[in-house]
Amino acid sequence: MSDLFAVVMLSGIYSLISASLFLDLDAVDVAFTEASVGAGISTLLMLASLKLVSRYQKKTRYKPILAFFVVVTTGAMLIYGTLDMPHFGTADAPVHTHVAPRYLNESMGEIGVPNVVTSVLASYRGYDTLGETLVIFTAGIGVMALLMVSKQTKQESKKLIPADMQQQIILRIVAKMMIPLILMFALYVQFHGDYGPGGGFQAGVIFAAGIILYTMLFGLSTSQEVFKATTIELFTAAGVLLYGGVGVVCMLLGGNFLDYDFLKHDPVHGQHLGILLVELGVGITVASVMMIIFFKFTWRTVKHKYKK
């Protein structure tokens, strides 16, 4: 398929369907993440980059026979591998009998958070989540380093740049009503992750989506009045530092790195506080990285459009 717009749309649909599949498998948190990250923001970012390049792929003469062969082999290997795997839903499958029972039975007493996924993600395997946050930060650094905005373009932006969709009155009015709700929902997801599905990743993405919607309708220069690129750059780093900082404080208080038990006199309270703080760190980094990526892409469009 050479129409890249269709490709992007199809990949969005693919994500949405897999999100429904995850929901069907009772993995609500995963479904939520897939829907907000896979179907939501990544489709948006791909569309933003599509705006920079042309919609249609150039014709290539290359016939990817080898690639096709590799893909078929990999697929065959995967099917071969799944033939022996434990049947879906078997109670005595290794995944259900080895590590999981402790997570399910003890986490309420050890951590005191009703959502087990959050316990595993932010405490039992909290260090992985720190790593994931750092991955997001690294991606942000990559975009910031490669898509530098020149001083000239910055000067250009001082003049008011109208958004492409400035004229869409219905969209503007609906968006004005929606944006506060989106931001509120983001905060709900952020701080309610202990009790229901949600957490920093989803919340950050939803928050960023709200701001991006605003930027698309009201223009880059208007949204930059509040969300200055330089400030957001600092926020991308601040989230990681908050997360890591909690870990270091735990160490200073006598525990191991990220052992929230030591944050307060009562281990369960400590766990609560720790999880809240690290989720906040995740949320800050994710939201600001998503925004900065979108802003950088939009800068590029500005540059192409208003260059004399």
Added chain:
Amino acid sequence: MTTHLPILQVIIPLLAAPFCIFLRIPRLVGIFAILVSAAAFLVSCGLLQQVITAGTISYKLGGWPAPWGIEYRIDILNVYLLLLVSAMSTIVLVAAQTSIKKELPEDRHVFFYTSFLLCLTGLLGILATADAFNVFVFLEISALSTYTMIALGTDRRALTASYQYLIMGTIGATFIIIGVGLMYMMTGTLNMYDLAERLPEVNTSRTVLSAFGFFIVGVCLKLALFPLHLWLPNAYAFAPSIATAFLAATATKVAVYLLIRLVFSIFGIEFVVTVLPMQEIFMVLGLAGIFAASVSAIYQLNIKRLFAYSSVAQIGYMILGLAIGTKLGLVATLVHMFNHALMKAAVFLAIGGAVYRIHSAQLIHFAGLGRKMPLTMAAIVIGGLSLIGVPLTVGFVSKWYLVLALLENGWWPVAILVLMSSLLAVMYVWRTVEWIYFTPPRINIDDVTEAPLSQLIPIWILVLANIYFGLNTSLTVGLSKMAAESLYGIFGGVL
């Protein structure tokens, strides 16, 4: 604080990287990066001492015991590589201060150092952890930051090189995560040592077999084993000189480490050699890599590309050592990992020094530089001699152990092939020497002088290390032997 050394090893650069964004002033960030890297080096020295006196260290992250939480486990093998990676990054960062100033516009310096520290974090994280999923997370950190560093190269082709690596690297990482996922499905655990205990019960199943297959292919993509090496030459050729030196010295070694961990600590050498003909596969691919890449190296016009191909060939030697499947073979691989890092860091930093003066990495532009920058060029020559394996250099030590291991196992035809392959190394090194010393200059190099001191000192530290570790092998061979003993110890030395 000494009990926290394992985690400090990784979180010092981890937290320093975002902190760079707050520092903002390029100069300050550069010096800060050196200090951070030096701190990481000191930590690994401390760890080395602890491991030697007290044995393997285990550190529970978040205070959770092993299969439930993530564990860091430091043994001789980890600490050997932690030491190597942190030492190399420190030396390279010293040279970076001036080199980066010339090669990158000033507003990108902060981002470069941040990426560098992120890459260091990723590599150290892969080395320190005992958790298979944690490996994947840190692999992504190191990979993403590497793509950024490569894409920052001055030549516009750096972008396509980086993109090519991004695609290949992502496929590699995906394969690794599929492998980890399948292993988790069959055992219900992610901890490497727990996996090692639980895998034998199920290792006849097809799922475990495909898990092994996916993991191996993914790692081999990362370590650029022939014929999965296609991303490497361009990535090394067009990246900023400093990034090339750092990646050539560390990144592929960490991937080789991962392969060794997988084979010896997770699956066990018995499984690996009995279930699949891995020894034969590795031997053939290793030898093919050595010859194909060395021959390609001879025909390169860009000196960075030339030595990048030579890197692919050297990886062939490491894999060949593994293929032998004996303790001595493993020692040869481990020694060569350390020695190759010394050679390539020296060579690529010296090339960086020359690029700093003449703004080109084309071999033709190096003509006549031997007289203009004698010290820098001598470094390339000594590094080259080391690549060939001339006595008194580390390269000789590597080849010696490799040939010894091959002969011990009765693989004398392979030993002969290895010695013959050295002749190919002679050819590509001689070609550079010919251009540097015996060809009149092709461009105006009248006002070219020696590389700045801040680069010459790190270059010569590495060159002297090339000679020192060629004469005194107690550290490299000693640690390698201890690591090999302990790796074979787990499974009682089946071979």
